[in-house]
Amino acid sequence: MAVTRSLSTLIFDLGNVVITWDPRPALPEQYTGQDAEDLLTRLDFFTRNADHDAGKPFAEWVADLRSSGDAEGADALQHYVDHFDRSLVGLVRGTSQLIDDLKAAGVTLYALTNWSAETFHHAQAAAPALAQFDDILVSGEEGIAKPNPEIYTRALERWDLDVRTTGFLDDSEANIAGAESVGLTTHLFTNAVDARAWARDMTGAAGV
Incomplete structure (x- = not known):
């Protein structure tokens, strides 16, 4: 018992x-459907995001992407941060x-x-x-x-x-x-x- x-x-x-959280609505508008999934996979988004939950600034991640030559990914990530409120899609x-x-x-x-x-x-x-x-x-x-x-x-x-x-x-x-x-x-x-x-x-x- x-x-x-x-x-x-x-x-x-x-x-x-x-609060329901979904990063996809905070991505630039051209990333929808499979394009959004491909971007999140390329960025290793959910694994890397955990580092920022633990205190790392997003600027480090953006800088890492730029230094690796992924300017598109860096811009998309910065857009996500700047429009984070859109990722909170409801209660x-x-x-x-x-x-x-x-x-x-x-x-x-x-x-x-x-x-x-x-x-x-x-x-x-x-x-x-x-x-x-x-x-x-x-x-x-x-x-x-x-x-x-x-x-x-x-x-x-x-x-x-x-x-x-x-x-x-x-x-x-x-x-x-x-x-x-x-x-x-x-x-x-x-x-x-x-x-x-x-x-x-x-x-x-x-x-x-």
Whole structure:
């Protein structure tokens, strides 16, 4: 039988948990369909982007592309950075309401996100529910990113949280594993309905 743990604090991931992120709409308009996919592959976009979640400035990546002779790629990447707000294509259905309901029920809420410090200011404009979090730890500001166990430990220490009463939600299995390695109770986010059921069961919060 599974052991039920009583949680008083929940830590949310943001990208594709609260806010839907897709880099394609922020690319120059000529990159659509397969052309956009080919560009992202050529740039090794998702692997390199993780470096910037961990604190590297985008200017370094742009400069690397130019020095390698890929001026077109450099221009496209700079366009992405300059139009990053277009990559935030909407709110994940139901999560903002879940956050509001948990806050109203007295659950303490924080966020821990892999996000470049250069572009994070767009998140607050895209998702008003972020104001419900007592604090948000941004990987790009810390110089370290999930799933490195150190970032979870840093969050727990900064917020003076008891790992035994703290839960963590994320859509990445790797990030979930990192959180579990420091003792956090976790939920792999797939949709807000399942997340709500888990949060209600684990916090016992009335009205969630």
